[in-house]
Amino acid sequence: MPQNTDYQAANSETQAVAYKERLNSWAIARLLPDAQREIVARFRSRSDADGYMQHLMQMKPNASFMVVFDCKREEVAI
Numbered sequence: 001m002p003q004n005t006d007y008q009a010a011n012s013e014t015q016a017v018a019y020k021e022r023l024n025s026w027a028i029a030r031l032l033p034d035a036q037r038e039i040v041a042r043f044r045s046r047s048d049a050d051g052y053m054q055h056l057m058q059m060k061p062n063a064s065f066m067v068v069f070d071c072k073r074e075e076v077a078i
Contacts, residue, residue: 025071028053031064039070 024042026049031037040056043049049067056065 025069027068027070028056028065029068029070031066037068040065042070 023044026043026046027039028041028043028049029037030040041049041052043052046067046069053065053067056063
């Protein structure tokens, strides 16, 4: 079976956490003043993120949101 040789972990627990962090790379960011952004939700697929963003835009029409591909982990705001 092929293995991911790009990532080397010390033990299987660390490896499982790293894999889990890579799963949710699509995120919805709320755009704030001064070019700041706040991640409000993370998703495994772009289509899930797009669907939830449509829901957010209906619930908060005055807020600005965008779907982003984010490799860097940040804290989720919700």
